[in-house]
Amino acid sequence: EAQVTQNPRYLITVTGKKLTVTCSQNMNHEYMSWYRQDPGLGLRQIYYSMNVEVTDKGDVPEGYKVSRKEKRNFPLILESPSPNQTSLYFCASRIGQNEQYFGPGTRLTVT
Amino acid sequence: AQSVSQHNHHVILSEAASLELGCNYSYGGTVNLFWYVQYPGQHLQLLLKYFSGDPLVKGIKGFEAEFIKSKFSFNLRKPSVQWSDTAEYFCAVQNQKVTFGTGTKLQVIP
Numbered sequence: 001e002a003q004v005t006q007n008p009r010y011l012i013t014v015t016g017k018k019l020t021v022t023c024s025q026n027m028n029h030e031y032m033s034w035y036r037q038d039p040g041l042g043l044r045q046i047y048y049s050m051n052v053e054v055t056d057k058g059d060v061p062e063g064y065k066v067s068r069k070e071k072r073n074f075p076l077i078l079e080s081p082s083p084n085q086t087s088l089y090f091c092a093s094r095i096g097q098n099e100q101y102f103g104p105g106t107r108l109t110v111t
Numbered sequence: 112a113q114s115v116s117q118h119n120h121h122v123i124l125s126e127a128a129s130l131e132l133g134c135n136y137s138y139g140g141t142v143n144l145f146w147y148v149q150y151p152g153q154h155l156q157l158l159l160k161y162f163s164g165d166p167l168v169k170g171i172k173g174f175e176a177e178f179i180k181s182k183f184s185f186n187l188r189k190p191s192v193q194w195s196d197t198a199e200y201f202c203a204v205q206n207q208k209v210t211f212g213t214g215t216k217l218q219v220i221p
Contacts, residue, residue: 033209040120042201042213043155050207058208090154097143097162097205102154 002027004103006091012109013081021076021106023091029101031094032074033058034066036087037105043090049074081110113138113204117212124192125220132187132215134176134202144185145203146176149214155201161185172196194219 004025013019025032033048035058045058049068063085065077074093078085086109092100116135124130136142143162147155159170166178176187185202197219202212 035211040213042117043211045209045211048208056207059210092155099145099157099160100155100205100209102156104154 002101004091004093004101006089006103006106008106009104010107012111014111015082016080019078019081019108021078021089021091021108023074023076023103024072025074025091025093025101026072027093027095027101028071029093029095030071031096032068033092033094033100034064034074034076035090035092036060036085037090038087046076046089081108083110086110113142113206113208113210115202115204115210115212117200117202117215119215120213121216121218123218123220126194127191130187130189130192130196130217132200132202132217134185134187134212135183136185136202136204136210137183138204138206140206143205144176144178145205146170146174146185146187147201147203147211149199149201151198158187158200192217192219194221 007022030051034046035043044060047066049055089106091103094100114137118133145160146158161178169175199214204210
């Protein structure tokens with residue numbers, strides 16, 4: 001089954017403790033992206049990757065890192081999480097300019 | 112920089128009523144436009160998309176949208192909503208980056 005998977009689905013952590021949210025897709029999509037969803041703000045793009053080893057900032061990249069060493073994986077790294085990064089995070093992938101396929105989401109709480 | 116505006120933040124309709132959700136965008140080049148739907152507790156799913164050609168596009172579940180280039184608009188419509196259409200709807204502009212609107216929550220009352 002074609003899908004985008006994210007892990008973990010739920011995470012509660014403390015300020016400053018580094019964490020990684022994994023994202024994997026099995027559709028051989030070149031393009032992958034991370035978003036955060038906050039009430040009243042919609043989805044905002046954090047980082048995107050056009051292909052392996054090619055990443056670029058979205059609209060809200062501060063406090064996040066990404067890497068794209070393999071085509072299927074696009075992890076999101078929070079080196080020193082802060083409470084303002086409490087949010088619902090979605091990973092997505094696409095091919096060309098077609099529609100994006102979204103993962104199930106990761107709900108992160110930073111205390 | 113590209114941007115997307117969705118002016119209706121929360122819409123409440125009775126079943127069988129007609130729906131129109133506004134979406135306006137700003138971008139200087141060729142755009143690819145999308146409407147996604149997010150049912151409660153779920154991730155976003157594609158409703159419909161516009162790349163070029165016929166400005167009236169049809170999507171799933173009876174939804175359609177009209178691209179009006181002169182107005183920079185891509186409004187979503189459905190002639191008769193159902194309770195199961197209760198969800199949040201997002202308009203998006205896509206090129207290398209993707210910009211979403213802030214979403215419209217639709218509540219359909221039986």
